[in-house]
Amino acid sequence: MITSARTKKFLLILTSLAIVTGSISPAIAGSDANPYGTSTVDPAGPNEILLSITKGSRNVDLTYPKLLKLKQSRITIYEPFLKKRETFTVIKLSALFSLVGISGDDLVVTTALNDYIFKSRASQFIAAEGYLAIKRDGKEIGYDQGGPIRLIYPDKSKWAKNLDAWNWSIATISVK
Secondary structure, eight states: OOOSHHHHHHHHHHHHHHHHHTSSOTTTSSTTOOTTOOOOOOOOOTTSEEEEEEETTEEEEEEHHHHHTSOOEEEEEEETTTTEEEEEEEEEHHHHHHTTTOOTTOEEEEEETTOOEEEEEHHHHHHTTOEEEEEETTEEOOGGGTOSSEEEOOTTSTTTTOGGGOOSSEEEEEEO
16 A cells, blocks of 8 residues: 555656556556546545645645535535546635635646646636535545545536546645
8 A cells, every 4th residue: 555645646647647648548547447547545644734725925734634624515416537426525615715815816726646737717716616525425535536635516517527627636726
């Protein structure tokens, strides 16, 4: 099992590169046909920072226990990568943005552990009803399943089918 954050990041980058370069197909990337393309990875430790949110000099680092203390809700959506309906425990991106004053025309950059980046205006994330998923079906989301935290969008969202916006294993949200 992989344990260190650095090793987890390396595995995610390596697998992503293999999929992008075509040396391995997403359908067979994982040992059990994992659609996210990684093998089993140990969960984050309780003091491991999962998400850093930054705007200028304002910064908030969130561990899993800190995320669990924020206001949550549950939504059921069509998960486009698994191609089935799933229920997620989520935190509104607008609530996370407010922790450091992200709003309106701020250019928000979301970066995953594998360095995948998605950018858009804060107002667009809010209009798309973006959420940070922290659990799936009441359980922690494994790194090998696009977790431990990831961006998702409800079925009615304008970004529900914009797969670029569904940033897996998200590590940072910042303003450029």
